[in-house]
Amino acid sequence: MIDVAESSEVPARWRRWRRWQRWLAGGVATLVAATLFVAYGWQPAAVEGYRSSYESRYLDTPTARFHYSRTGSGSPVVLVAGGAQWLYSYRDMIPELAREHTVYAVDLPGQGYTTVKGAFAYDIPAMADALGAFLDTVGLSTVALVGHSWGGAWSLYYAEHNPARVDRLVLLDSPGLDKPLASQTALFSVPVVGELTVKLMGRTDFEKSLRTAFAHQDRVTEEVVNENWHWMSRPDKREAFLRLVRSQDYSATDAGLARLRARTLVIWGEADTWLPVSYAQEYGRRIPGAGVHVIPGAGHNVHEDAPEEVNPLIVAFLEP
Template sequence: MKTSKEIIAGPDETPQASAEPPARLRRWPRWLAGTVALLLAAVLLVAYVWQPPAVEGYRSPYLDRVHSQYADSPVARFHYTKTGQGAPVVLIAGGAQWRYSYRDTIPALAENHTVYAVDLPSQGYTEVAEDFSYTIPAMADTIGTFMDAVGLKKASLVGHSWGGAWSLSFVERHPERVDKLVLMDSPGLNKEPASQTAAFELPVVGEVAVKLMRRPDFETSLRSAFAHQDRVTAEVIDETWAWLSRPERRAAFVELARGQDYAPLDQGLGRISASTLIVWGQDDHWLPASYAREYGERIPGAEVKVIPGAGHNVHEDDPAQVNPLLVKFLSP
């Protein structure tokens, strides 16, 4: 009679594991891989295929009150307004903003100046040619393109936020075309960009974030640029969200966020020859007021004015304090 032999592991031996894991464990990796693949496909679909609905049929109360004009060029069909008489001043709005942000600035400056408030590519109602590159140099070049289109050889520039960076780039490369320069809460130092735009700089994440943005999300972001919350009315929100909700405007914003290379601007600060005014909101939660002081130290002869109790959109947030500064500085 044969007896079975019991195999006892020695001190240096381990029992042999079963060649096949239990069925439950074999199914888990396949299930997990399938789920990850589906999620990845959904994210990529949102990022690169799906388009969110844009606001339809919005009639701008502001455009009903002003006289819009258009200037054609090979780069873009610029939407702008021309107000007042005197030495020319060109107003450049910030990212995800348009000439509407200067609604309280234009009347004050127009008393002594011809004020051109323009939408650059990605802004408002300017239509851009295909394959436009949303880099800082490209955006700066459109300032010169616009000036050529409306017959301006030289002008003073007022730029806010990203619009200030584009203005700074233009004056560094074309000093002969700029009389005076005003920078309001503008990046341009070789420092970290505002944390509020960090997500849009990431591949895929940026596309998803901007496409999932809705009016309440935009309102939250806009309010963070104001210290005086009563200034952020429903009209203020709708006037920008109406066009920013368009697919091509959302895509342009992502490209702008990824083109924030300020190192070249930083290197050229000491060569700026135009008279320069730096205006900053003391309660700016996007870019700290310490940037204003650094600009003042590095741009030859620059004046610095920090506005107490004002946020990032300083000229909208507190026009009563900002407008007199601009009028005085820009006066001949």
């Protein structure tokens, strides 16, 4: 025999359970909707009021409106910065090279103050094509290329496919081998998580990431952080960075190493925590005639972290 009070309690408990389920489902749906809105709809505000003192020029091509600098006179050298970097990263190198060369430092799509025109792929062939478009428009037929990190991979690909246009190539802690990507960028490759991470990134987060590319922390001054964060805080640059992370396939650059004809110098920071120094040694084995220099106590941004050691090596390498 069922007690009346007990039997009336069962539907009451069931109703409470159903209400809790509906509340939970509604909360989860709201959370998912909010997450997707932040990831794909909301745009963070860019930093306003900061003005870089760095001298710059602009050049229009069908691909992009390129932001660049030109310094010195002599044989042309083109400097290509790495990911989340711009031509400012070469501030210590430009004056040294400009004593004997015309030095062009250029922001490729997704970097600094260059703006793309229309759809852009952001993969390695597209970035190399953009570099070619800049060289064509500025009127450079044969150049020396210096590339750091991603900028080195794009320069490497360009040199592999345009051997007549690149006579010397300098790779600074550059990916390009068909090996695992830097662990620091892995989070950005995950759908939704990558969007949230790049959009919610603030100046403090950016500075923490930037510091991992330096062994000498005193090199990461307020000016260095501000000069990079100002443009990187823009919504279009955050989106471009995400697309760059997800588009860097180094199988093609790796496959072309043996046919590289440009005289090549590889410089690597021994304390690089982004890409191991063993990559430099492999470049030295696989690129015909390549020279390799490992800089003790320097990090991934080797040219900024140890300019006193790096700049003389490049000056000597570019001598006739």
